[in-house]
Amino acid sequence: MSKPDLSVNIAGIALRNPVMTASGTFGYGEEFSEYVDLETIGAIITKGLSLRPKAGNPTPRIQETTGGMLNAIGLQNVGIDAFVEQKVPFLRTVSTPVIANFFGNTVEEYAELAERLDRIPEVAGVEINISCPNVKHGGIVFGTDPKAAYSVVKAVREATIKPVIVKLSPNVTDIVEMAWACADAEADALSLINTLTGMAIDLKKRRPVLANVTGGLSGPAVKPVALRMVWQVARAVKIPVIGIGGIMSGTDALEFMLAGASAVQVGTANFLDPAAAQRIATEMEQYLEDNGIADVKELIGALEV
């Protein structure tokens, strides 16, 4: 049998395979280049960018939990200018599509960033983070209120002709309602889930472990919630869905595709295994081969319920 076809196309971005690296867990790509062949990854999603450099939260910022981890990085990033100067030159040397994740505090900031990113040829598409739970101002309201989400996505949509992916927060009563709002605002694709808001406590010190008190939960612990939300959303919208949450193996990734995801993102797994994205793509290919499936696209939404 010839090699199975792993390629997918997300809103016009052609990916050699469905495995992307999730924002904030893979730096700007370069950090991992010693450990993983970047040319084997579907797409690289950058650490969330803001207009100006952002310091992030005080430390401690991370804590392991059962089957997962909490982070409250607070969106520390170099800012769009430094991104262009310091990070893009390296990304230019890689043929893998680069998707720029970004966030703002106001609709105007989101639009301005989208416009800036629109002008960077190395950026294949943008992913709007409307869901980061760590920032007190802005951010969170866009991710939990469908009207606010609509307006920010609309503004970004008008500011760029590049594919627009909206990344959804799981900390909502009704994820489908959020998905609809973003689809209505003409998002090209949705990615989910971002982290679940959680907390860890140090009994001895009688203090929260994280300086920020709460943080975002990621890793295999959240996979069942992510899978459920991807399944709900993929059935409800017509635009492609990208599955994220606790993906550690090719099996996990293919489960997300059965649930309706057209592609996936790998986050926490990069910390355990810096070559995780490459390995997961290989495992997917192996599974397809072993099971005589010629094209991974056959599996998208193929869940029988």
Place this chain on the structure above:
Amino acid sequence: MSKPDLSVNIAGIALRNPVMTASGTFGYGEEFSEYVDLETIGAIITKGLSLRPKAGNPTPRIQETTGGMLNAIGLQNVGIDAFVEQKVPFLRTVSTPVIANFFGNTVEEYAELAERLDRIPEVAGVEINISCPNVKHGGIVFGTDPKAAYSVVKAVREATIKPVIVKLSPNVTDIVEMAWACADAEADALSLINTLTGMAIDLKKRRPVLANVTGGLSGPAVKPVALRMVWQVARAVKIPVIGIGGIMSGTDALEFMLAGASAVQVGTANFLDPAAAQRIATEMEQYLEDNGIADVKELIGALEV
């Protein structure tokens, strides 16, 4: 040093220690009596009761996940009549307070059940399940809409003079809003969290693992989310809060108390270790002793942020 005081009082129910067994994970108490000394537990919470016996969902109903498990039992239970005839006689032989967890499909059913339970002297208090995510009709709407929650709690409040605990669902955007609605309706206490809605997929079969497609996630995987919600709610309401979610050890239980819980419930841990509740109470006592804390109540809400 004399033995530390572990007793707490939840809305008039005196507990010898803060460790209760969570609904649906401890049967009606009798099932576990061979493995755990029921006289060492703070309170026993029964499997959720309905007016008529309920069959529950088709199988498979459970699936292990990373650090947790999914269940879609579908609230199978013997019904209130059989509870009185078959389960209460045994519970009468135990001095530990019994709290009856129950649910209905309508406000009227909730009220009728509350009235029935009000007349059972062996029932020390009731816990309203407005949060079970497995039932298609009723249930879920009460748990995610503050107005619906208010009306069901109000109706139960008027139907019984026994302490009323409302058990909250974590599948909401704003848990505090739900807590306020219940407090406004004069709930005596709140317990949280119930399970997070999740899903598991069998890649080979291309089917959901659970016959019900989705199920409720419990166990240590959800602890960070539970801890965060307990902390949010305990700061926002004046009534006592009972912490639930992934508690496996005395340390876990005390962390929930620091976050503001006046007591805790142990669920999934009972499956791993049928004596979990007793062990956890002992571990709490040991911690207090080792750290010269005379009264566990000193720790309630003692988190420094």
Place this chain on the structure above:
Amino acid sequence: MQFRSTIISNQEVSPGYFRMRLTAPPELSGASPGQFIMVRVRDAIDPLLRRPFGIFDVGTIKSEFPGLGSATYFEILYKVVGKGTEALSDYHHGDHVDVIAPLGAGFDLGDPAEEKILVGGGVGIAPLYYLARTLVQRSRVRFFLGGRTRDDILCVTEFERLGVETYVATDDGTLGDRGLVTDVMERHIREDGRPKTLYACGPMPMLKAVADIARRTATPCQVSLEAYMACGMGACLGCVVKGKGHSDDTPDYRCVCKDGPVFTFDQLKWV
């Protein structure tokens, strides 16, 4: 009972199949054939839930040194299928695991005068060995053992050593007859003609075939089921199967862990 158990031995008896002997309190000698155990594979959270296994045998070892008394042990026979059984297969002599046992309702030993027919498929023979050892003391016992291939046929010698007449069939004919062992068994029942009791444990399709034969030949039949379990003690209601009277309107669920794992075939709904 819940007890900390020491592993005495853990041997691969066929590729992917292990037989493990563990210490137990003396009371476990009272376990009935067909009952099962739940073992906490590690004291960690991965795997989270206990794993259920049939009791393959129970016995006592006398100490070599007079005066030191004797020790009770039990055995399980298991197939490596996932992370729990994989972790089990790594255990060595002297390691410890936490065990709950005995659980569930075992086999009814029936009328001693009647011949007993045991039918096992693959690792489904696990509870049948202890059953056979108990039954041979009072009844004539025949054992029909099926599997996909030769490597799935376990412990034939052990059964024969009990004086049990053993028939083997494999799907691919690599051991015994080629084909379904249930066909061989049905032939025996029909040819022999005398009243018998059937005991079966194995994969669902085999149990269905056995139940079908039981119905057609009007032979009493007990089957031992498996189900995904969380608690093992009738509390979580995760492990239920459909009882005889089950329909969407008149639901009738039975707990495999508490009402079973052994059921008479007519207690269940066979779809």
Place this chain on the structure above:
Amino acid sequence: MQFRSTIISNQEVSPGYFRMRLTAPPELSGASPGQFIMVRVRDAIDPLLRRPFGIFDVGTIKSEFPGLGSATYFEILYKVVGKGTEALSDYHHGDHVDVIAPLGAGFDLGDPAEEKILVGGGVGIAPLYYLARTLVQRSRVRFFLGGRTRDDILCVTEFERLGVETYVATDDGTLGDRGLVTDVMERHIREDGRPKTLYACGPMPMLKAVADIARRTATPCQVSLEAYMACGMGACLGCVVKGKGHSDDTPDYRCVCKDGPVFTFDQLKWV
């Protein structure tokens, strides 16, 4: 590099402290003192994250058999404090772990002519041994070692065997002087008077004391920090510390894993 490593030995050198020797690819010989490794303690999800450890030593073993060449190894020295280190302490010769190494920026070896002062607290001596072994080839080295009690004082003989003059102090006086080793060190600096470079690794209060002495005596000083880490390669931004210029308005965070773990004391903000 990411590589599968075989454990050569794993010995408890003092109650609760272990020294582990592991195989490595030849390239690891190029690691600088002060660099660290991240080890995946189990190939499972508990613990989930890798654990960071300083490189205690790197070397090559020549095969006893001529022609078989030599093998590179490295060592870590660790204290059992939680589930990751507990799991590590259970490993035996021949077991495997997944390792990423070398990571981070190591120590600057400084001017060979100046005396080098190493200060270690408890298990904080781990990266200092490899440093000392490298430094003694060019410079005079003194080592000041502190700990709570006798059991926390490790590897004195190993340092002395390198020709390093070693001073010990314990909080309870059970070994060496009673009191803080930093006081002993300060006295030495002041009495000796000649230019020196300080290298410190240990608990935060000790590092603060060392940084303070460095400032007061105008001695160049490098410290090796610890931080909770997820990635170890500068990507997650979980491990940051406040740099010199940090304030709420002009935030200046440095990655311990990438910019460090070794910093000169004046790169950091000491509160």
